[in-house]
Amino acid sequence: MAATLKGRSFLKLLDFTPDEIRELLALAADLKAKKKAGVRERKLDGRNIALLFEKPSTRTRCAFTVACIDEGAHPEYLGKSDIQFGKKETVADTARVLGRMFDGIEFRGFAHQTVETLAEYAGVPVWNGLTDDWHPTQFLADVLTMREEFGDLAGQTLAYVGDGRNNVANSLMVGCAKLGMHCRIVSPDTLHPEHDLVAAVEEIAASTGGSLVVTSSVDEGVAGADAIYADVWASMGEEDLIADRIRTLGPYKITEKMMSSTGKSGTIFLHCLPAFHNLDTEVSKQNPGIQEVEDEVFEGPQSRVFDQAENRLHTIKAVMVGTLGN
């Protein structure tokens, strides 16, 4: 493991070089193979890890928890209402207290600045489990899934279809550019990514052989794609926008027709989950029309969404082992 990763926080992909990202992916693949083979190396033996959550989570919380236990660490879940964080105590003070007791801190929440402040004051590695701006551990799982399917990531094309301004889209744009991949953001004009981020990503892509296309045209965006990627149409905290998003993003629903319009028979479907793909959830029932992907695609042979979900475990483990492991 490169010395450059040791002691680092993992807050956003912009902070990491292409080689460091590739190294985390290689470590994740190695840790995954070892877990499948029943090999336990306990690379976080005796460590105590704080899992700080302002927002709910299934995959991220479970991945951090199981990864800790697999590697011999103790995970401690600290929910928003369990501690003084942000109410009676500042983020900086909480960071300094947690840093005296824990060896690493995971944070999931709203403002990205919160995780930056935690990292500035904690004195131990801090890992971003999702903020309003970035979802970097999700990206590692996404591209590990593509690597398992297609091999070398450089030159692969990923088309993200949906809200082009959210944390998943932001992370895909930056991460794909770093790895020399071709990223398409396929969104209505009103949901295109921020200009400054697009400019920064284009500069990265120019140095790696990757590319970025932002388009409102589904046909243009998905042509030749190796993976089509969807996320929910309204992120956590945007519940009041659901009706508007159903109207705006309806034409961007992933359909079997869209999957076949890539022109490639091997195109896979990815989704960070949770997904609205049928009417079986409480939110789906309350909001008819909220459905970013047809059930036939989600459950179909091109879907890799549960491989991708499993890879959250192996990639999150790699982030912790790479930055904190023995």
Ligand code: CP
């Ligand atoms: N993809 C993802 O972050 O899932 P959770 O919200 O369940 O953690």
